[in-house]
């Protein structure tokens with residue numbers, strides 16, 4: 613199980629690095645990196661919920677912590693209106709800043725509400741976490 617998790621994390625990191633190649637703006641790079649970490653943690657919990665990764669309380673707890681911290685870090689990471697040809701962030705973020713920040717808080721709250729202490733807890737909590745990603749991407753991330 614540990615090997616599987618390590619492999620998944622490696623895949624996550626490699627994918628993120630690939631997606632960021634050619635991004636020059638440091639703020640854009642940093643926020644993409646943050647989203648990549650959020651994506652990796654969500655992947656761990658989602659795969660446990662789906663049963664493609666063995667449930668492990670410690671790994672689930674760490675991934676939840678990463679989502680709480682990650683959700684909390686979104687506002688600061690996007691505060692500067694930075695642009696890059698490769699960005700998927702829509703300018704609407706800075707036109708509706710309070711709404712964007714509220715949507716980041718939805719993720720943080722959903723992660724806090726998850727009980728990582730059991731597989732049922734992970735499964736139950738994943739619904740709201742998954743919705744929080746879509747709730748923000750829908751309005752503020754370019755669909756590619």
Ligand code: HEC
Pocket residue numbers: 628631632640643644645647648650651654686698699700701702712713715716717719741742744745746748749752753
């Ligand atoms: C408050 C808004 C918001 C929330 C909540 C949010 N995202 Fe994002 N996400 C974005 C924006 C904006 C981008 C595009 C960033 C850019 O390209 O500059 C993005 C990009 C991404 C990317 C691509 C990163 C890359 O390598 O370029 C991934 C993966 C991602 N999000 C996963 C998630 C997951 C999984 C969740 C939920 C657990 C989530 N996001 C929640 C706004 C959000």
